[in-house]
Amino acid sequence: MAHKTQRWTRKHLLGLEHLSADEIRIVLDTANSFKEVSTRSVKKVPALRGHVVVNVFFEDSTRTRTSFGLAAQRLSADVIDFSEKGSSVSKGETLIDTARNIEAMGIDIIVLRHPAAGAADLLSRSVKCSVVNAGDGAHEHPTQGLLDLYTIRERFGKIEGLKVAIVGDIVNSRVARSNLWGLTKLGAEVILVGPPTLLPRSFETMGARVVHNFEEVIGEVDVINMLRVQFERIKSSQFPSVREFTHLFGLTSERMQRCKKDVFVMHPGPMNRGIEISSQIADGPHSGILTQVTNGLAVRMAALYLVSHVSS
Amino acid sequence: MSQSLLIQNGTVLDPSRVFEHRMDVLICDGKIAAVGNNLPAADRVIDAQGCYVTPGLIDIHVHFREPGDEEEETIASGAAAAVAGGFTSVCCMPNTDPPLDNEGQIEFVLREAQTVALANVYPVGAISKGRQGKELAEIGSMLARGAIAFSDDGIGVADAAVMRKALQYARMFDAVLMQHCEEPSLCGGAMHGGIVSTTLGLAGIPAEAEQLMIARDLLLNRTIGCRYHVQHISTARSVGLVREAKAAGQRVTVEAAPHHLLLTDECCRTYDTNFKMSPPLRTAVDVSACIEGVRDGTIDCLATDHAPHRNEEKELEFAYAPCGIIGLECALPLYIKALVEPGHIPWIKLIELMTWRPAQVVKLDKGTLQDGADADITIIDPNLQWTIDPEKFLSKSRNCPFKGWEVKGRAVATIVGGEVKWQLKGQG
Numbered sequence: 001m002a003h004k005t006q007r008w009t010r011k012h013l014l015g016l017e018h019l020s021a022d023e024i025r026i027v028l029d030t031a032n033s034f035k036e037v038s039t040r041s042v043k044k045v046p047a048l049r050g051h052v053v054v055n056v057f058f059e060d061s062t063r064t065r066t067s068f069g070l071a072a073q074r075l076s077a078d079v080i081d082f083s084e085k086g087s088s089v090s091k092g093e094t095l096i097d098t099a100r101n102i103e104a105m106g107i108d109i110i111v112l113r114h115p116a117a118g119a120a121d122l123l124s125r126s127v128k129c130s131v132v133n134a135g136d137g138a139h140e141h142p143t144q145g146l147l148d149l150y151t152i153r154e155r156f157g158k159i160e161g162l163k164v165a166i167v168g169d170i171v172n173s174r175v176a177r178s179n180l181w182g183l184t185k186l187g188a189e190v191i192l193v194g195p196p197t198l199l200p201r202s203f204e205t206m207g208a209r210v211v212h213n214f215e216e217v218i219g220e221v222d223v224i225n226m227l228r229v230q231f232e233r234i235k236s237s238q239f240p241s242v243r244e245f246t247h248l249f250g251l252t253s254e255r256m257q258r259c260k261k262d263v264f265v266m267h268p269g270p271m272n273r274g275i276e277i278s279s280q281i282a283d284g285p286h287s288g289i290l291t292q293v294t295n296g297l298a299v300r301m302a303a304l305y306l307v308s309h310v311s312s
Numbered sequence: 313m314s315q316s317l318l319i320q321n322g323t324v325l326d327p328s329r330v331f332e333h334r335m336d337v338l339i340c341d342g343k344i345a346a347v348g349n350n351l352p353a354a355d356r357v358i359d360a361q362g363c364y365v366t367p368g369l370i371d372i373h374v375h376f377r378e379p380g381d382e383e384e385e386t387i388a389s390g391a392a393a394a395v396a397g398g399f400t401s402v403c404c405m406p407n408t409d410p411p412l413d414n415e416g417q418i419e420f421v422l423r424e425a426q427t428v429a430l431a432n433v434y435p436v437g438a439i440s441k442g443r444q445g446k447e448l449a450e451i452g453s454m455l456a457r458g459a460i461a462f463s464d465d466g467i468g469v470a471d472a473a474v475m476r477k478a479l480q481y482a483r484m485f486d487a488v489l490m491q492h493c494e495e496p497s498l499c500g501g502a503m504h505g506g507i508v509s510t511t512l513g514l515a516g517i518p519a520e521a522e523q524l525m526i527a528r529d530l531l532l533n534r535t536i537g538c539r540y541h542v543q544h545i546s547t548a549r550s551v552g553l554v555r556e557a558k559a560a561g562q563r564v565t566v567e568a569a570p571h572h573l574l575l576t577d578e579c580c581r582t583y584d585t586n587f588k589m590s591p592p593l594r595t596a597v598d599v600s601a602c603i604e605g606v607r608d609g610t611i612d613c614l615a616t617d618h619a620p621h622r623n624e625e626k627e628l629e630f631a632y633a634p635c636g637i638i639g640l641e642c643a644l645p646l647y648i649k650a651l652v653e654p655g656h657i658p659w660i661k662l663i664e665l666m667t668w669r670p671a672q673v674v675k676l677d678k679g680t681l682q683d684g685a686d687a688d689i690t691i692i693d694p695n696l697q698w699t700i701d702p703e704k705f706l707s708k709s710r711n712c713p714f715k716g717w718e719v720k721g722r723a724v725a726t727i728v729g730g731e732v733k734w735q736l737k738g739q740g
Binding site: 017094095096114116117118119121122126136137138139140171174177200202203205206 | 506507509510511512513514582583624627628629630631632
C-alpha cells in the first residue's frame, strides 16, 4: 500500500471528473486492503488516531453519514456530527463561516453533504483542512461512485469492457455523474436510460450513450444501476406519474427476463420498492445492493485515509 | 464663472459626423466652443498627446442600488466609478428597494446625482408598479419628472397583456421601453442550460428563455411601433430575431454587455460566482453571433449592466449567489479587447457604439463634439497597458470576473459639462 499512497497527492476528494484512472485505482486498491478490517474481531486500525473528522450534513442522509462515521471510527479518528437541515444561508450564516467555525476547533477532515452543486468546491477553497464531498446537489457523490466501481470490479474482476446502464432520474443525480466519470475512465461503456425530461442529450458530451427506450439496451448490459425516483419531479412535470415511470423505466420481473443471465443489479438507495425496482429483484441473486453498502465502508475508509495523508 | 479649457494635441474622434483628425478642442461655459487648429488660448490646457478625444462615454445600463442597498453602491460611488471608467452619462435601472416606480423616486435620483455632481445620472423608471409586472407604473408622470426610459430590469414583463398595454401606453409619449428579456417560467436555473450546466449539476436557463420574450415583444410591437429596446442581448438566435425585425423596418434597438462578448459558460466550471449573471454567460457560438451583431449594426450600443454586489453575497454556493458583475471601470478596455484588437470594428465605430448611438437610443442630446454641444468629453489613451484590479476601483463592490486581466486602453480624463471630473493619477 505504501508505494501507492506516494502517488496520491490530493488533499480533497471533490469528485471523480478530475481524477485520473490511476488515482481511482489507488482508492479502490486502498479500499481493498481496508475491507479486511471489517472482518476482524477488533474492527479498528490506528491509521487516523488523533485525527478529527466532522460530518457536516445540510441534507438528510442516514446511510452516507453512518457509513462515513463508522469509516472514521474504524480508522481510530474522533468523529463529530454537525447536521443542519436546509442551507446555512437560511439561518443567516454562510457556508464558509460555518465551516471556518468548525475548522477553528481543530479539525482535520470535513465530510460535506450539501444540497447545492459546487458547495464542496467552494469549501475546499475556503478552509485549510481536507474536504471530502459526500454529495453536492446534482453535481457529484464521489464515494458513492467509487463504491459502485469497487463493487462492480469485485463482481466481474474488471471494469474495462463492461456495459453499464444507469436508469432513471439522471439529470438530478450526482450518483449518475460520479459513476459516469469513473466508469468511462476505467474503460466501461455507460448507457444512460431515462425520459428526455430527466436525461438531456448533453450527457453525450460527457462520454455516455443516451437512450430513452430501456428495451433497446436491456439485453446487452452487464450492470444495471437503478436510481431512486424522486416523487417531487412529478410536480415539476419531469414525468407524469409513478405508474407510467415504472411502466417505462422500472426494473420489473418481466423486464428482468430479457437481461443477460449474469446481469448485476445495483441501487444507491434508499429504494422505492415496486417503483424503480421490484422487491424480487432487489432481494434476488442478481442484486448487489447490500454489497454496495458493505463496500461503501471500505471505500470511505480509503478516502479518509488518503486525503489525510497529504500534507498541505 | 466656468473656466475655458483647451484640449491640445489629441486625435478627435466624433462619430456623430464620422470625424477623425488631429485637432484641438476648446470648451467655454460647459459647451464645445470649437474643434480645430490654432484655437485661442484658454484658462486651462490639457495635453492629449497620443490620446483620443471623444464624446463622453454613455452607459445606458447601470445599477446604483440607491435607495435600499447602499452597502453595494450609491449614486455617489456609482457616479465616481462611472467617471473613472470614462463614462460621463449613465442610465440607472429602477430595481432598487423601493423601486424607482414613481415620480418621487425619479426626483430623488436626479437630486442625489446633482449633489454628487460627477457623471450625469439619468433614472430609468419601472414599467410596472413595484416591478411586479401587473399594473402599469405612472410612466407619464415619471417621464415629465425626468425618467429617461422605462424597464422592469432584473426581470422581464412576463404577462403578454401587460406588456402589450405598456407598449401602447409608452407609444403615446414616444418613450423608450427597455426589456430584460427572459421568460420567467424558463428561468429557474443558475447558468446557461447546456453541456456545462449538465456537467456541473446546476439547473440551466435555456437560450430560448431570452428568445421567446424578444420574439413575443417584437410580435406585440409590430403594429404598435413603440421605441422598444432589448437589454443585454446574449444569444445567437436573439441577434437573428432583432436583425430580421430591423430588416422589416420595426422599431427596435439592442445593447450588449462586455461579458457577453468575452466570456462563455465554460467560465462557470469552477463555480466562481463572479461568472453568474442574468442573462447568463452563453456558448462560444453565441459570443460570435453577438460580435457579428455589433459588426453589422444589429447591436446598436455597448452598455455594462454594472451590477454591484457585496463580497459576502457573492461568496456563496453558486445556486444561492445573486446575479451580476460590476463593469464601469473596465468596460472600455474590455470592449477594445473584444472588438477593436481582433479587428472586428475600428476605433471610430467603437466610440460611436459607446456615445452617439446610445444617446440616440434614449433620445439624449449628447454623444457629439459638434459646436454648441454639452462639453462631455473622454480622453482615452489607447496604448496604456494596465492590469484590472477591482481593489482599486471607486465602486463600492468588487464582484468582477476580469480581475487580473492584462488590458490595453484606458480613459485618462473625464470631462462633464466642461469640468474635469476625473483624471488618472500621473496624467495632466
